[in-house]
Amino acid sequence: MIARPALRAESGGRGARAVQFGTSRAGRQVRSRLHESDSVGLDVAATLDQGDGILRVLPVAPSDGPAPAAGSTSPAVDVDQQDLREMYRLMSLARRADLEATALQRQGQLAVYPPLIGQEAAQIGSAFAMAPDEWIFPSYRELGAAVVRGIDLAEYLEFYRGTWHGGGWDPVERRFGMVSVPVGSQTLHAVGYAMGARLDGRHEATLVYFGDGATSEGDVHEACNFAAVFRAGVVFLCQNNQWAISVPLSRQTAAPIWRKAEAYGFPGVRVDGNDVLAVYLATRDAVERARRDGTPTLIEAVTYRIGPHSTADDASRYRSAEDVAEWSERDPLARYRAWLSGNGVADDAFFSAVDAEADAMAARLRDGVVGSTPRPVEDLFAWVYAELPPHLARQRADALGDAGSGTGVPDA
Amino acid sequence: MIARPALRAESGGRGARAVQFGTSRAGRQVRSRLHESDSVGLDVAATLDQGDGILRVLPVAPSDGPAPAAGSTSPAVDVDQQDLREMYRLMSLARRADLEATALQRQGQLAVYPPLIGQEAAQIGSAFAMAPDEWIFPSYRELGAAVVRGIDLAEYLEFYRGTWHGGGWDPVERRFGMVSVPVGSQTLHAVGYAMGARLDGRHEATLVYFGDGATSEGDVHEACNFAAVFRAGVVFLCQNNQWAISVPLSRQTAAPIWRKAEAYGFPGVRVDGNDVLAVYLATRDAVERARRDGTPTLIEAVTYRIGPHSTADDASRYRSAEDVAEWSERDPLARYRAWLSGNGVADDAFFSAVDAEADAMAARLRDGVVGSTPRPVEDLFAWVYAELPPHLARQRADALGDAGSGTGVPDA
Amino acid sequence: MARALGEALRRSLAEDPRTLVLGEDIGKLGGVFRVTEGLQDEFGEARVFDTPLAEAGIAGVCVGLAVAGWRPVAEMQFDAFSYPALDQVISHVAKMRYRSRGRLQMPIVIRIPYGGAIGAAEHHSESPETYYAHTAGLKVVVPSNPADAFTLLRASIADPDPVIFLEPKSRYWAKADASLEGLDGDGALSGNGVGNGNGAGNASATGANGKAALLTAAARTVRDGSDCTVFAWGAMIPRVLAAAQAASERGTEVRVVDVRTLVPLDIDAIATAVRETGRAVVVHEAPLTAGFGAEIVARIVEEAFDHLEAPVARVTGFDTPYPPATLESHYVPSAGRILAAIERTVAY
Amino acid sequence: MARALGEALRRSLAEDPRTLVLGEDIGKLGGVFRVTEGLQDEFGEARVFDTPLAEAGIAGVCVGLAVAGWRPVAEMQFDAFSYPALDQVISHVAKMRYRSRGRLQMPIVIRIPYGGAIGAAEHHSESPETYYAHTAGLKVVVPSNPADAFTLLRASIADPDPVIFLEPKSRYWAKADASLEGLDGDGALSGNGVGNGNGAGNASATGANGKAALLTAAARTVRDGSDCTVFAWGAMIPRVLAAAQAASERGTEVRVVDVRTLVPLDIDAIATAVRETGRAVVVHEAPLTAGFGAEIVARIVEEAFDHLEAPVARVTGFDTPYPPATLESHYVPSAGRILAAIERTVAY
Numbered sequence A, B: 001m002i003a004r005p006a007l008r009a010e011s012g013g014r015g016a017r018a019v020q021f022g023t024s025r026a027g028r029q030v031r032s033r034l035h036e037s038d039s040v041g042l043d044v045a046a047t048l049d050q051g052d053g054i055l056r057v058l059p060v061a062p063s064d065g066p067a068p069a070a071g072s073t074s075p076a077v078d079v080d081q082q083d084l085r086e087m088y089r090l091m092s093l094a095r096r097a098d099l100e101a102t103a104l105q106r107q108g109q110l111a112v113y114p115p116l117i118g119q120e121a122a123q124i125g126s127a128f129a130m131a132p133d134e135w136i137f138p139s140y141r142e143l144g145a146a147v148v149r150g151i152d153l154a155e156y157l158e159f160y161r162g163t164w165h166g167g168g169w170d171p172v173e174r175r176f177g178m179v180s181v182p183v184g185s186q187t188l189h190a191v192g193y194a195m196g197a198r199l200d201g202r203h204e205a206t207l208v209y210f211g212d213g214a215t216s217e218g219d220v221h222e223a224c225n226f227a228a229v230f231r232a233g234v235v236f237l238c239q240n241n242q243w244a245i246s247v248p249l250s251r252q253t254a255a256p257i258w259r260k261a262e263a264y265g266f267p268g269v270r271v272d273g274n275d276v277l278a279v280y281l282a283t284r285d286a287v288e289r290a291r292r293d294g295t296p297t298l299i300e301a302v303t304y305r306i307g308p309h310s311t312a313d314d315a316s317r318y319r320s321a322e323d324v325a326e327w328s329e330r331d332p333l334a335r336y337r338a339w340l341s342g343n344g345v346a347d348d349a350f351f352s353a354v355d356a357e358a359d360a361m362a363a364r365l366r367d368g369v370v371g372s373t374p375r376p377v378e379d380l381f382a383w384v385y386a387e388l389p390p391h392l393a394r395q396r397a398d399a400l401g402d403a404g405s406g407t408g409v410p411d412a
Numbered sequence C, D: 001m002a003r004a005l006g007e008a009l010r011r012s013l014a015e016d017p018r019t020l021v022l023g024e025d026i027g028k029l030g031g032v033f034r035v036t037e038g039l040q041d042e043f044g045e046a047r048v049f050d051t052p053l054a055e056a057g058i059a060g061v062c063v064g065l066a067v068a069g070w071r072p073v074a075e076m077q078f079d080a081f082s083y084p085a086l087d088q089v090i091s092h093v094a095k096m097r098y099r100s101r102g103r104l105q106m107p108i109v110i111r112i113p114y115g116g117a118i119g120a121a122e123h124h125s126e127s128p129e130t131y132y133a134h135t136a137g138l139k140v141v142v143p144s145n146p147a148d149a150f151t152l153l154r155a156s157i158a159d160p161d162p163v164i165f166l167e168p169k170s171r172y173w174a175k176a177d178a179s180l181e182g183l184d185g186d187g188a189l190s191g192n193g194v195g196n197g198n199g200a201g202n203a204s205a206t207g208a209n210g211k212a213a214l215l216t217a218a219a220r221t222v223r224d225g226s227d228c229t230v231f232a233w234g235a236m237i238p239r240v241l242a243a244a245q246a247a248s249e250r251g252t253e254v255r256v257v258d259v260r261t262l263v264p265l266d267i268d269a270i271a272t273a274v275r276e277t278g279r280a281v282v283v284h285e286a287p288l289t290a291g292f293g294a295e296i297v298a299r300i301v302e303e304a305f306d307h308l309e310a311p312v313a314r315v316t317g318f319d320t321p322y323p324p325a326t327l328e329s330h331y332v333p334s335a336g337r338i339l340a341a342i343e344r345t346v347a348y
């Protein structure tokens, strides 16, 4: 049902190097290591940058030169080569769709759109680590995760076209929650879902996305605490893109985000959010913990919002072009492409095919969006309740009769 | 205006032993030591129990034998002897008033009352560390802190007699907020006040009380985060009395409370909440940090709610008598009394005088409560707005005319 | 009424294995009002469980539990402590079905002990029905007696949509309400008939067939009369009946309609009563301004204007915060105030 | 209107050094609607500052700031994002003066851009006035034009009590409202006179004497007429005026009253208008059930029953969540729907 290859996790790589994270010392349920078991084997590529305490696999910028053990690295990262390529493909599709959506908005085809450009690795790396039947709860910027779930992107963009709240896909079929706008509020839904899955005896992980700004909201705190107390296997994936609209991280919190996990007694990890393999491996690890015994994890994916907050925003009012340029250097797509080709995982033919597929997908998306029509007026009343109560039936009749609409009176 | 001796802090005791707390490693604003300066000199008495990582000065139970260096210990704790005695006096008054309030409730003189018995050290030790003109924001169980502020306890009990919401004292005069019932909500008021004081250029500390249960509320999270971001000098004093009504700590959170400070980037410390000197010293330290540069501190005072949640509660439904008995052994008043007399800080004459004062106070309190009358009906409308708007003036007239009250119709 | 509610929860838990009960202190303690007493023992900690002290959290995880196919019944400990959950309730509980075009159902019940006149401290006596009734996507139900409490709670749990279930806490232990006789059925509601004043006759015993009964508009005439209709709900009903009794002794026959479902509102029953009696009074504890009484007045004007012989009087709490306990008797509508309004209305 | 609001803030900040402006993105960005543009530059980061993303936090620290003697003016970024703050607003902002017997004043203004018809995404188009108007202890103000926005915001900031200040976001940049001429004064409100339709004549220029002006009930007749009165506020006013104009062309003269202050409500002005016109229509964007329109109907019935010749019609949003942008034109009362209601009412 979801068109992507199943994960083929090959666990237990020899000589697995446990990466020490500075999570904790004493907390009962806090684990001080990201990798407790030998399930992740990064012989070569995974490094902990001691300077900023961040998990990183790929060289920071493509210009930093080839990755270690060039030409033969992929076996060291215990991820199937096909999956390595698939993640690139998904990132490319996300990038292309995101640009197309921005263009569609500029042309008046969408009411508003919040670009994800720069955050493709954070989204694809994490969503890809989930089994297809495990739920993902997005906020409003997760077109990339929707791509992983094989969601029809014209349906995804129904939200931003003003066609329908939440979006048009079937959340149950896609295991992908509706667009959630009140910042941080969806974290509680993910926790409730995970509690419910656990009550059903299912050992699965649930992934929820939120931003750096969202960490300030009470809901996110309550969600983390509930998850820890009820051992709801939620992966809290914070895309720290440095900005909450115009407010920089430094005015949002005085503590590193990954450290906030200590308040709840579960692991917190920081990964390079522009490094799809680091995000993937950290999430895969968190997913395993969640499946095993319901341990939640907070993952801070350090990334950057290259675009404006949304197409309605003018980011130049509050940040410099240099900042953006600096982060653009670390473009997650270019970094990964360099690594893939440097390590012989993918060749030019592959990249050309992906580009062609992305172009075709973008054209289809454009047609799908431009060709879509508003929902009929009766939909105003269709799903307020399971059945239309009499008082709403009357209002529906009024609306359909459209009292007064025939009078041709302009509104002002 | 507030009738208690001013603090005479004697800082810089020789050979000060900095007590290492397990607060943090890396956080920018996190300090890894409770005592950074040499302002607290505990040559002998302060010990860190490595087993439970808790700051403790007094022997756990009086039966544990005399404190170290009996007969001459007080100079080692750099607190003026008069202050040492004053804290005992305040604890005794609080204990006595608390018992009296419980008795008054049983006799129908109060609608409800939440006993503080067992938490005297946590309250008096912390409130006593504040300068009289620094604000304290209580929840609903802080009669002990009210005693420190010299509040007329009959006025304090107006809340529990149903005479007036919040209580009857003047919060501005006493620098003591109104009783705050919505759990955790008052933490934001303390932070706002501290932000305001800072805007006025005042270098002062603000103290706010809340419980272990309150740590689950979003408001407390938002308050801690605001305090850290705005460097509002708030001392977050969590009385961890092990219970939120019937819910034990283990179902409230999966992390030690003091560790939650790490989520915000400020120090968190755990103290023996039944040890008034430990609480006092930890709070004094936190107050100094707050005054110096607005650094907030989270203090977890580990204590126990010896009584029921409130007089309406039957705690035997959810906890065992043995638990209560075990904690009763560590009675903060008995522990402190043993230490004071063991170290020659106070003699029997002092204790007798305090007891007599407490008796007299209790009698006055009883008279004050029993003799108090309900507020007049017009008070219903008196303080809704600064001036009575016409629609309320009409309602007031109705209420005073008491439409229908003369008909003598019973309500059911 | 507390026992009737507990019994409704018990049966729902027993019949439908997807039903959950959660909240603060609802497990071992059985709730501060003992409504959930014994449920955890009977159904286990998995299905009846205490939560951390966080109301937004409670409402928010209910949304997720519903997505996972559960039917959570959450308790908010007191009226004013439902406010921290308002954002989750307004923005998600009420809107998720709409947002997902019906793909995500929200069969959530949020039980809230509400109302005053119990001598309680601040924040323990509020009547928040307006906040909920104004929020489209919610149903809002208020029982006034044990039999209705049982029937309506059963129907609310069975309903596929979110229900705010307001329990008049001053009636929890009312002596006259103590009988549980006549409690039966799966929560199907019969229409608007004249009952016997305690509602028991209304619980239709269609058996525990597990079929989801839809919670429909279900006002109920609890006293007949032709001179004036008084509309009320929850704890006001006994007071209204007392006032009606006193009026009757003075020769005025008052019809009393227990509105029971504020949303969906039984507009037809309201209109019919006013058409037949020509005069109306609305009574509630919540403050006057924008109280739900205003909605009833507006409906009466829309539906029965030509039959209306006098202005509709509202007898309500004042536009002040709920006062301290020693003053609450002046705030909560008394039978005397209600009677005065009836007499004014009838004499108009 | 955005500029008028900004100017009101600027003057208040300049005149009263205790005034603060805070919220999300209100500093460097100047607010997502640019209302606070330039204020941080002019008054510094100490007095005009961004907060973390936490609305309960914003409202809660306002309470503390007020205790410390400041006058905070907080912005909630959009209507639905004021909901996480409802608990702090209902339980503390509205009640602290009462609770402290007047010892703690709460001169707090919470500005909330509200309302729909701007093609926005979910949660960005709600009309939450009922939630606030039903909460005793708050004042609730809604300007409909730049001059009123200026005057009412000045008065709200000067007022010693908490004011929920609802800004009709669809009017922020309306062309017809762009002029700032005539903005002056310190926020004193003149009484209820017939204005010129943009409210400028109403700002009484009593000078910046720093005296706290009390925000009083201040409905305003913006169009005269004798056949029917339409009551409305905020963004509905231009639509109502359009409908009135169309009615006039068909021979019906409609009086239009801009309610402006929902709390305190100008009951006398409402009653007078209905006594003089005999018929009334109420218009608002919020859902029908328990919308503030019901309160106005109830007041009309209480105060002017004998003069009422037809049922009071309500033209409102439906009892559904605010719909997606492509359907909102069917939801928000249009001039056409308003006109139809006027005609129905007049023909009754």
Ligand SMILES: Cc1ncc(C[n+]2csc(CCOP(=O)(O)OP(=O)(O)O)c2C)c(N)n1
Residues within 6 Å of the ligand: A141, A181, A182, A183, A210, A211, A212, A213, A214, A215, A241, A243, A244, A245, A305, A309, D024, D053, D055, D077, D081, D084
């Ligand atoms: C409760 C709430 N408050 C305010 C907003 C308005 N708003 C939308 S996005 C946003 C910033 C969110 O920042 P962050 O969490 O870092 O996520 P990002 O947008 O950077 O992905 C704000 C303030 C909202 N949607 N919800």
Ligand SMILES: Cc1ncc(C[n+]2csc(CCOP(=O)(O)OP(=O)(O)O)c2C)c(N)n1
Residues within 6 Å of the ligand: B141, B181, B182, B183, B210, B211, B212, B213, B214, B215, B241, B243, B244, B245, B305, B309, C024, C053, C055, C077, C081, C084
């Ligand atoms: C927001 C809110 N929810 C629920 C309650 C009901 N309630 C009152 S006290 C309490 C427990 C508080 O526990 P804790 O914070 O540990 O403080 P303690 O009572 O132990 O001092 C609860 C649930 C409340 N007052 N406020």
Ligand SMILES: [Mg+2]
Residues within 6 Å of the ligand: A211, A212, A213, A239, A240, A241, A242, A243, A244, A245
């Ligand atoms: Mg961000």
Ligand SMILES: [Mg+2]
Residues within 6 Å of the ligand: B211, B212, B213, B239, B240, B241, B242, B243, B244, B245
């Ligand atoms: Mg506790």
